[in-house]
Amino acid sequence: MISLNALKFLKKLVVGKGERKVSALMESTLKEMRNGSHDNSVNGKFGFGGGVEDVYGEDRATEDQLVTPWTVSIASGYTLLRDPHHNKGLAFTEKERDAHYLRGLLPPAIVSQDLQERKLMHSLRQYDVPLHKYIAMMDLQERNERLFYKLLIDNVEELLPVVYTPTVGEACQKYGSIYRRPQGLYISLKEKGKILEVLKNWPEKSIQVIVVTDGERILGLGDLGCQGMGIPVGKLSLYTALGGLRPSACLPVTIDVGTNNEQLLNDEFYIGLKQRRARGQEYTELLDEFMNAVKQNYGEKVLVQFEDFANHNAFELLSRYSSSHLVFNDDIQGTASVVLAGLISALKLVGGSLADHTFLFLGAGEAGTGIAELIALKISKQIKSPVEEARKKIWLVDSKGLIVKSRLGSLQHFKKPWAHEHEPVKELVDAVKAIKPTVLIGSSGVGKTFTKEVVEAMASFNEKPLILALSNPTSQSECTAEEAYKWSKGRAIFASGSPFDPVNYEGKVFVPGQANNAYIFPGFGLGLIISGAIRVHDDMLLAASEALAAQVKQENYDKGLIYPPFSNIRKISAHIAANVAAKVYELGLASHLPRPKNLVKYAESCMYSPVYRSYR
Ligand SMILES: O=C([O-])CC(=O)C(=O)O
Numbered sequence: 001m002i003s004l005n006a007l008k009f010l011k012k013l014v015v016g017k018g019e020r021k022v023s024a025l026m027e028s029t030l031k032e033m034r035n036g037s038h039d040n041s042v043n044g045k046f047g048f049g050g051g052v053e054d055v056y057g058e059d060r061a062t063e064d065q066l067v068t069p070w071t072v073s074i075a076s077g078y079t080l081l082r083d084p085h086h087n088k089g090l091a092f093t094e095k096e097r098d099a100h101y102l103r104g105l106l107p108p109a110i111v112s113q114d115l116q117e118r119k120l121m122h123s124l125r126q127y128d129v130p131l132h133k134y135i136a137m138m139d140l141q142e143r144n145e146r147l148f149y150k151l152l153i154d155n156v157e158e159l160l161p162v163v164y165t166p167t168v169g170e171a172c173q174k175y176g177s178i179y180r181r182p183q184g185l186y187i188s189l190k191e192k193g194k195i196l197e198v199l200k201n202w203p204e205k206s207i208q209v210i211v212v213t214d215g216e217r218i219l220g221l222g223d224l225g226c227q228g229m230g231i232p233v234g235k236l237s238l239y240t241a242l243g244g245l246r247p248s249a250c251l252p253v254t255i256d257v258g259t260n261n262e263q264l265l266n267d268e269f270y271i272g273l274k275q276r277r278a279r280g281q282e283y284t285e286l287l288d289e290f291m292n293a294v295k296q297n298y299g300e301k302v303l304v305q306f307e308d309f310a311n312h313n314a315f316e317l318l319s320r321y322s323s324s325h326l327v328f329n330d331d332i333q334g335t336a337s338v339v340l341a342g343l344i345s346a347l348k349l350v351g352g353s354l355a356d357h358t359f360l361f362l363g364a365g366e367a368g369t370g371i372a373e374l375i376a377l378k379i380s381k382q383i384k385s386p387v388e389e390a391r392k393k394i395w396l397v398d399s400k401g402l403i404v405k406s407r408l409g410s411l412q413h414f415k416k417p418w419a420h421e422h423e424p425v426k427e428l429v430d431a432v433k434a435i436k437p438t439v440l441i442g443s444s445g446v447g448k449t450f451t452k453e454v455v456e457a458m459a460s461f462n463e464k465p466l467i468l469a470l471s472n473p474t475s476q477s478e479c480t481a482e483e484a485y486k487w488s489k490g491r492a493i494f495a496s497g498s499p500f501d502p503v504n505y506e507g508k509v510f511v512p513g514q515a516n517n518a519y520i521f522p523g524f525g526l527g528l529i530i531s532g533a534i535r536v537h538d539d540m541l542l543a544a545s546e547a548l549a550a551q552v553k554q555e556n557y558d559k560g561l562i563y564p565p566f567s568n569i570r571k572i573s574a575h576i577a578a579n580v581a582a583k584v585y586e587l588g589l590a591s592h593l594p595r596p597k598n599l600v601k602y603a604e605s606c607m608y609s610p611v612y613r614s615y616r
């Protein structure tokens with residue numbers, strides 16, 4: 001059997017410098033490899049590996065790629081500088097400049113990746129407007145992918161708010177105006193009947209994670225239609241930076257079935273279909289075709305993460321595909337897992353067990369009911385009683401008031417389990433006074449709803465009220481960190497979905513935590529992928545929560561934090577991945593056998609590194 005290196009050498013000989021078709025000789029060799037012992041892990045373990053590569057190799061020239069229906073282009077010279085996957089800018093060495101026809105195309109200076117990083121961080125810090133920083137980062141991603149990830153990984157606390165929440169929200173609102181190049185696949189109603197072909201147009205073939213949205217509920221900003229693309233792009237950047245998945249294994253997808261956002265429909269710069277949203281059968285058929293095409297094209301181990309769908313579709317899609325595909329809804333399950341981790345960790349500060357607490361939610365959509373359900377599952381396991389019993393400690397308020405038995409007839413199905421016996425209560429503040437929760441969680445997507453009166457009420461019967469303002473972006477946060485500390489006279493334990501700066505209250509500095517699913521999904525996905533999971537199970541979410549909570553250190557608690565800092569996120573993700581993978585193996589849902597002994601070490605060894613490679 002011919003080795004892969006020999007094959008790459010052959011390919012160089014055959015294909016040469018230009019843009020040519022892959023030869024029949026190579027086709028047959030590849031066929032032989034596919035039928036023989038070759039395991040498709042071209043770059044080592046599941047394609048994560050590292051080392052010295054020739055410019056044609058790395059994680060692009062997989063055998064799959066060589067049999068695409070279109071021409072394989074090989075980068076060299078000017079094309080190499082224009083290829084973001086391989087471009088190193090001024091970091092190309094003298095030898096590389098000679099070997100790859102770069103002489104004269106670059107100024108003479110040769111700089112290290114570290115110096116490039118310092119220069120870029122310096123120029124990013126000159127921008128005052130967050131959206132300008134976002135655009136600069138997107139430009140970098142389009143120009144030099146490894147440098148983009150190096151910046152993001154090394155400066156995660158500074159750059160997360162730039163490429164992700166909250167700035168990504170504004171980017172989506174203005175996506176039509178700032179659109180430069182496609183960063184993911186757009187699948188609209190026009191592609192109905194052709195989705196498999198559309199998937200084949202994407203240049204990367206070994207996809208491991210897809211993040212898909214239909215743009216109907218982008219953060220707490222509502223229906224942004226096709227411009228929701230910023231969300232899958234941002235989430236997948238985090239999959240790589242925080243969870244260590246290869247960028248080429250990540251596919252952002254936006255399903256465009258129209259938008260009901262009048263402003264966008266009347267906006268000449270809008271990039272999506274100018275029609276109202278398709279519903280019912282037309283919608284279902286498109287999603288069905290997409291999910292089937294995904295399985296057909298990438299196999300059953302590709303993870304599909306649903307993101308920012310409106311409630312009605314989010315629950316429906318998750319239940320429809322969870323028994324046939326590897327699917328995960330970040331807003332229902334990822335948010336639930338991160339909040340549960342925060343609660344487990346907060347017990348060290350507030351005392352008692354989960355079952356000793358009373359929970360009140362404002363918001364009974366995907367996030368609210370998802371979190372409530374996972375808390376109930378955890379409590380039911382702890383007190384060894386049915387989940388129905390555990391639910392009694394959890395109360396939800398929606399736009400019509402407290403969810404109570406007398407409303408059962410008119411409630412959507414996902415709210416029904418939370419209808420407890422109680423007289424009707426309309427306002428949140430009255431619900432707080434009546435239920436006397438120890439934990440208040442905001443997940444309604446509506447900002448400024450935790451008023452002074454609400455926070456004061458929480459502080460009147462709790463020594464340390466636990467207040468989580470989860471809605472995103474910052475404009476939709478139920479209250480600010482400063483308000484929570486001020487109105488509770490410095491007693492609240494506070495975390496929020498979007499980041500807030502530390503607050504100085506009467507001489508003491510309080511550091512708010514960020515209860516954002518970004519802590520969970522990258523490590524969770526990594527755990528599924530390294531174990532070759534074929535289905536997601538709720539126990540895996542619990543495993544992720546426990547792993548995250550275990551990463552909070554005394555020095556974090558001392559500052560009032562219930563989450564570890566993001567600066568350690570890669571290590572945290574490895575622990576989450578290991579705990580999730582362990583559960584996948586335990587449940588018999590793993591397809592990568594045998595189980596590695598040390599799963600943390602294994603997860604770490606699988607992670608993508610953004611350090612430049614040497615090109616022969
Ligand atoms: O994107 C985020 O920051 C968290 C999230 O999933 C959402 O708010 O929908």
Ligand SMILES: [Mg+2]
Nearest residue numbers: 307308330331
């Ligand atoms: Mg989301």
